[in-house]
Amino acid sequence: MQPLSLAPLDQFSSVRFVLTDMDETLTYRGRLPAQTYDALARLEVAGIRVIPVTAAPAGWCDQMARMWPVDGVIAENGGLFLRRDEDGHRVERHYWHTSDTIEHAAEQLQAIARTVAHAVPQAEHADDQLFRLTSLAYRRTGTDLDQRILDALIQAGANATINNLWVLGWVGGYDKLSMSLRILDDVYGIDAEAASDLIAYSGDSTNDAPMFGYFRHTAGVSTVVDYLPQLPVPPRWITQGPGGAGFVEFADAILASRTTPASIAV
Incomplete structure (x- = not known):
């Protein structure tokens, strides 16, 4: 670099x-x-x-x-x-996602969100979650809570990453x-x-x-x-x-x- x-x-x-x-x-x-x-x-x-x-x-x-x-x-x-x-x-x-799988993907995300809420009760959705169609976003805290949310997303079957604003989860590879x-x-x-x-x-x-x-x-x-x-x-x-x-x-x-x-x- x-x-x-x-x-x-x-x-x-x-x-x-x-x-x-x-x-x-x-x-x-x-x-x-x-x-x-x-x-x-x-x-x-x-x-x-x-x-x-x-x-x-x-x-x-x-x-x-x-x-x-x-x-x-x-x-x-x-x-x-x-x-x-x-x-x-x-x-x-x-x-x-193809048009015939979008609804199923949305259902998967809802199920993953419930799993994360159970596994990490302190996790808070980002304030822009309402405007999302294909992903889950959680507020970053800058603490080990971020990693716990990431781990919970992955264990629930999501693809997941952390960027500078959110802990993110989605399905589809x-x-x-x-x-x-x-x-x-x-x-x-x-x-x-x-x-x-x-x-x-x-x-x-x-x-x-x-x-x-x-x-x-x-x-x-x-x-x-x-x-x-x-x-x-x-x-x-x-x-x-x-x-x-x-x-x-x-x-x-x-x-x-x-x-x-x-x-x-x-």
């Missing part, structure tokens, strides 16, 4: 998509800086498609897909993909990477082999690990250092700033690469 400032000018000349975590990668301390929103818009104007890939609930991501300068949003750690319809006022939803590769192929016609070089990814936490391990162009915002012991493969680059400021650095580096002779020749 090297400082992003040391990246060669043409390092990101092949990038055509930016996939990015949201919480504490686009945001900082829960807020979206104006400069970060502007960076999203500048990427869009330059013809680079931006897709946030986040553990945030579908309710938040519906608004993002409708109103932000992004091409779509992968929500709930891969549970579904939301994208503006052609008329600009409706949102298409692509679930990981997917993660950020598997859903990203499916959407890239199904919606954009980019296969997994090509994606490695055409995609840039930015993140800050443990549930970004599959993305850091797969894509060639990866950057962690500065706070990723807090999670390096839990990351089998660190991001290739690290920004100077945290959260949205770090994302702006990454966006600027990608946009600068598009002015190089190599990128113009593509």
Whole structure:
């Protein structure tokens, strides 16, 4: 992992998509800086498609897909993909689960939640649980309670992880990477082999690990250092700033690469 400032000018000349975590990668301390929103818009104007890939609930991501300068949003750690319809006022939803298994998956989550409540009575759902369609989220405490919730989720049959905001559980065997590769192929016609070089990814936490391990162009915002012991493969680059400021650095580096002779020749 090297400082992003040391990246060669043409390092990101092949990038055509930016996939990015949201919480504490686009945001900082829960807020979206104006400069970060502007960076999203500048990427869009330059013809680079931006897709946030986040553990945030579908309710938040519906608004993002409708109103932000992004091409779509992968929500709930891969549970579904939301994208503006052609008329600009409706949102298409692509679930990981097929239409005939969505209801069963929801029933499984309800059963898992009951099991966790019994095993860890102190566990509290996140205040955004109401807006979730495919996942369970529990409030992080920063104590050993987080690990106990994680263990209870796994023992109940869920896939589970901890990020910087939540202890998360879901069913279906997917993660950020598997859903990203499916959407890239199904919606954009980019296969997994090509994606490695055409995609840039930015993140800050443990549930970004599959993305850091797969894509060639990866950057962690500065706070990723807090999670390096839990990351089998660190991001290739690290920004100077945290959260949205770090994302702006990454966006600027990608946009600068598009002015190089190599990128113009593509």
